[in-house]
Amino acid sequence: MELAYIPSPSHGVLYLGPVPLRGYAFCIIIGVFVAVWLGNKRWIARGGRPGTVADIAVWAVPFGLVGGRLYHVITDYELYFSDGRDWVNAFKVWEGGLGIWGAIALGAVGAWIGCRRRGIPLPAYADAIAPGIAFAQAIGRWGNWFNQELYGHATHVPWALHITSSEGGRVPGYYHPTFLYESLWCVGVGFLAIWAGRRFALGHGRTFALYVAAYCVGRGWIEYMRVDDAHHILGLRLNDWTALIVFLLAVTYIVLSAKLRPGQEAVVEPAAPDGPAEEGAAEDAEADAEPDAGADAKAGTDADAKADAVTMTKAEAKGKAEAKGKETAGKADVEPDAEAEPEPVEAKDTAESAKKG
Template sequence: MHTAVHAPASIPSPDWNSFDIGPLTIHAYALCILAGIAAALWLTSVRWKRRSGPEDAIWDIAIWAVPFGIIGGRLYHVFSSPDAYFGPEGNLWLIPQIWLGGLGIWGAVLLGAVGAWIGCRRSGVKLSAFIDAAAPGLLLAQAIGRWGNWFNQELYGGPTTLPWGLEIDSGNPALPPGLPADTLFHPTFLYESLWSLAGVVLLLFLDKHFKFRHGRLFWLYAAYYTLGRVWIEALRIDDAELILGVRLNVWTSILVFVVSMAFFIALGLKWRNTGEPRSVYLPGREPADQEPGPDDEDRPSDDQQAAEAAEPTPGGTSRSTPQGTDQSAPGDSPKEAAQEKNHNDTETQGGAEADHRASVSDTRSEDTSSTLDHPKERDS
């Protein structure tokens, strides 16, 4: 009796990556990128509104950040994998054809941040406040955008026998030679997508409980993403620049992780217990009718501030200083308060004496005036 041998389960690759609408060709890769951008803008707008940010600013910033991010991502890919464009058989006309795949996340983040800075300056809001609001959305965009690699059958990992191995068409030019046609590969696009989705949940949880501000949530996003990117990148077998036998993107991820953690810690030490207002606006750009948002719930209300101002201080005086009351500062000792009172009494007495001297002078002036007006009375 023979036991049937079942092939391991696997993830099939799609048999299409584009479709036509009249003369227009729609690429699945581009749709994934656009879907990721839309999802990121939606999540960012929700978080931005909760931080009392101006709603119109999201779209004003996106107009600058999105194009800059796409250009930056493409440039990073081109210069980190130059053979297809500048090599002996390279084709420079492939550079603008981003629908064929190839966007480097670090170029997208770097140049996208430049575009976001321009948009923030024009909208009068802080870049640090915006990137904190956008951090979970960036991971969401990456989680969705990675599925474009699945449609293009690109950027997969080495051979595997795991049940979730990825099927790749035998005619794929990136397929390593000499492997059986039914070889399965690590679905690195799926690993990164799931890692990014988990990061969205983690960042939202941490932000809710710790309220990271001043750019700290953004740097935490960068550290989290690169932590996963190091091992995911090490699984890939596509052509890449090597430094000391290690893929360039692995070195980049390690460097960005170290820098991100350094900024995260440094900013935490700088702003700890400062009590700085959490306004999203640049100094001098706040609207006159701005109301506190949910992030201001930990601030004391006006009634609480008034009650605190009326409480007696250790020096025995009230924090409020209405007219006609002793205005000694909180914490003054009785001796200092007495000295202040004597000083005030001296000033009051001096003022009274000056008033008296002025009154006598006026009286004498009047007498002299009367004498001059009646000279006969003076002679008699």
């Protein structure tokens, strides 16, 4: 008996009443949330708009899940379509079986559709999301621990994984926890992508290509340790060949891209993207315009008040002028009467002179 080891859970599902809560599914979901959260922060730092990463993930994640399952079913078809097997099990994703190669390939197609709808370059989006994908893989690998799968050769190291289930041809015992090795490797790849992207200003998809190349290096030696059934070509497991080919493609892309398009993209997202974000931008513009409209209304009110004040001033001036004119006219009417007053006096004096004469 081993003195130290990593225990396996007795079962990978808990029941909340009639609802099954599967550890494998939880790990996948948590990984997706981490990838979108980190990708959003990196996208905003590059000058993108908040929420863009999540909007595109709505396309990328479903495509990725379908692609991952297809790759697994195609490369391990005998598990579902050979004699004595039930092909319906090919749809039971919760029991495990997602190939990262198919998930990345078809997930990229979904991301391309989402990016095209918003007028965003796919390489820039891939650079932003790359470290998050690596961390998501690190979390997702713990789903294999819940299902007691993807372990390596028998070992007596203190961190050996104790397999207790005999389902699916398993032999209980102590094995290398290759799921843990890959999880730790993916964490290192994520931090490498973040550091290299900042240190060398990687753009135009080179951060994503670095993530792919680094992951393939680790997957190569970890895959070599696994003992689960797999197809072999020239003595190597199929996934080893896949890792080698994808590694060479990623390195080639890094070299050619650095020569053709050095540096980073100046603009990763247009100011008014197509699609759903356009409505949000219109709402923001409308909200921004509201204070201006209020200011214009206030300015118009002030102008009307000033105009009324000027009109009133003119009216008052006109009234004063009319009043002054009337006063002057009154004085003019009085002065002729005053000049006519001596006439009776002169007539009186003439009468008196006549009497004396």
